[in-house]
Amino acid sequence: MIIELITMQQWSPYLAGAGIGILAWFTFLLSDKGLGCSTSYLKTCGMVESGLTRGRSREKLYYKEFIPSVDWQWMLVIGIIIGAFISSILSGTFRLGIVPETFGARFGFDPVIRFIIAFIGGVLMGLGARWARGCTSGHGISGNMQLSTASLVASVCFFAGGIGTALIIYSL
Amino acid sequence: MNYKALHKKGTVQLLLGLLMGIIFGFLLQKGGVTEYDVIIGQLLLYDFTVLKVIFSAVLVGMVGLYILHHFDLITYHIIKGSVGATVIGGLIFGIGFGLLGYCPGTAAGALGQGWLDALFGGIIGLIIGTGIFAALYPRLLFILNYREFTKPTLYEWFRVKPCIFICFYAAGILVFFYLLEMAGL
Numbered sequence: 309m310i311i312e313l314i315t316m317q318q319w320s321p322y323l324a325g326a327g328i329g330i331l332a333w334f335t336f337l338l339s340d341k342g343l344g345c346s347t348s349y350l351k352t353c354g355m356v357e358s359g360l361t362r363g364r365s366r367e368k369l370y371y372k373e374f375i376p377s378v379d380w381q382w383m384l385v386i387g388i389i390i391g392a393f394i395s396s397i398l399s400g401t402f403r404l405g406i407v408p409e410t411f412g413a414r415f416g417f418d419p420v421i422r423f424i425i426a427f428i429g430g431v432l433m434g435l436g437a438r439w440a441r442g443c444t445s446g447h448g449i450s451g452n453m454q455l456s457t458a459s460l461v462a463s464v465c466f467f468a469g470g471i472g473t474a475l476i477i478y479s480l
Numbered sequence: 481m482n483y484k485a486l487h488k489k490g491t492v493q494l495l496l497g498l499l500m501g502i503i504f505g506f507l508l509q510k511g512g513v514t515e516y517d518v519i520i521g522q523l524l525l526y527d528f529t530v531l532k533v534i535f536s537a538v539l540v541g542m543v544g545l546y547i548l549h550h551f552d553l554i555t556y557h558i559i560k561g562s563v564g565a566t567v568i569g570g571l572i573f574g575i576g577f578g579l580l581g582y583c584p585g586t587a588a589g590a591l592g593q594g595w596l597d598a599l600f601g602g603i604i605g606l607i608i609g610t611g612i613f614a615a616l617y618p619r620l621l622f623i624l625n626y627r628e629f630t631k632p633t634l635y636e637w638f639r640v641k642p643c644i645f646i647c648f649y650a651a652g653i654l655v656f657f658y659l660l661e662m663a664g665l
Contacts, residue, residue, distance in 0.1 A: 326537070340557075461629070
């Protein structure tokens, strides 16, 4: 039964979501933290910048508030990569890919086009995530379960912007 | 049980972060949300997997956190917001979300299951984007502080106790799920 569950290709989204909810109890209980991802990217950038400037970039105001270092949340994001890898290997769905089906059907299967659009999206998302002080995990999941005003407003804006952009690029 | 001493143990926390990340990534992948096709399906409003995952997590999470908090076992960490930070930042994030088709957490998960666009486009872009914010931060402060939200939690706006609010929120989520299933989404 357990073996069947972990080798299944996909779970009901309700079950996966409930599992994430239970995981969040433990992040608060054992680590005094909510699930979140975007500061890990910031810290990665900060560590790279610090290496390139021999530490001078650490004087930046924002890096004084969020000190670039390997911390709990940075390890969380590394863990996500490993966890998704394990899950996809166990269910036999791991495969290398570049252009997702839906994207290719609309914009063609040229990897360069996919990389460019994904890159622009990633830059805007990174900028917006720190601007809004959280992402779909920090606001969308762990912020909303704490009944935070900012998290609900942020989530509505994430999806309003995302739905608007997707509808425009897929219908133009 | 003195589990709160754990919070200060650096190496233990790094290992816990890794372990919890592995579980998080496993659940995201099993939920189907590490796939571009699923996320873009949500943004194009024909596949509601993403909202099902998020609201199931919120439903289970908020009830558990409330009980843990009630018995003083945990501390809430509520992010402060403002029109300038939350709305503007949220919309910039949203535009990126529509173009990338992953979010910061699911991009990491997508890479784990082999999607290279999540790495070369998404993750590299995310690292640079957050760095741009760090560079601009001192000049953005006046926007970020524009019209701060006066009430940090939702129940304060309705002037009800948290437990009452949670009951209504939970009922709302269940009705939303019921309507989605009725509509075959």
